[in-house]
Amino acid sequence: MAEGLLVVVSGPSGCGKGTICRKFLQRNEDMNISISATTRSPRRGEKDGVNYFFLTEDVFKKMVSKNEFLEYANVHGNFYGTPKKYVLDKIKKGENIFLEIDIQGALQIKKIYPNGVFVFILPPSMEELKNRIIRRGTESKSDIDRRYKNAFKEIEYINEYDYAIVNDKVEKAVKKLESIVTAEKSKVDRQIELINKILL
Template structure:
């Protein structure tokens, strides 16, 4: 049976360490592909076009929306974020597990379109730790940090809609837990309906042949 890729959606509060976690996952294991999102926000220091994001204008983004070139999109802190359709579908067909690091709005839209998608939510050990990480990052003003914390309050109400939560308390152990969850998800019945149906047909054929 050919192994099909799983669409894995990873969300979490800004500052929870999603990006670092995804970087470590791809560095440690070789069957993952990280989807590159498109956004209208400005690049942060050290971010490069086509690596962290595809940085586009608002006009270009809205053109992609009209042409159905995104499998999801959402607004966050007054900017658009979206996932290009073509790249995702290519990777899944190749058997790659593709990781989408997106916000909660987009994640729930993905689940509607792709019921077999695996939704994971990354959390810090505590709210105080989240504030500490946002401040330590040093890339945003106090006003933006406050906005991100307020956004986290809103997102905390939707966590129950995810399949699993991952507490990012230690990078190595967190990466290992993430990999184990995705590996186990390949054996879930919802992702093996064709195999299950073939097994049923073979069993029925065997039973009929014995009579």
């Protein structure tokens, strides 16, 4: 059985990666999202094993100490992580897993699974990025400045990624992401079994 793809998408806040990923997932039903583990409490309607794996902090930390996460982080006092076994088992079965994740998370994943497909979404310009952060209108001036400065630092990590997509037009960016996935599936290394079948 040929391994599935692990597609990891990141980008600075305001680059529009959320919209791109949503449209991409709508159109590509063979791409599955992973279920994260978290120590935060379930919100109304959230189900364990569907929205998240809800864990106690104790269990979460034990999993951390046993390297059972592809990546994890503490966000405002709650832990969030991507369970390694869950993802790698699916990939081994030939399923494709799609992760939209921040840059720190992506870098952790790359160390454990360098065979993943790492895609970085860029804004058309830093000016446009700032405008997008401002247009959201949900953040204070100091938050905006912090996010904007942070974006510069984050883009430095682009060299750790395989592909870069400039998000000037959403539809164009989604098509590029689709092309990247199609190309990765077409790699000789990923098609050994198909090739052997043809030669039979």
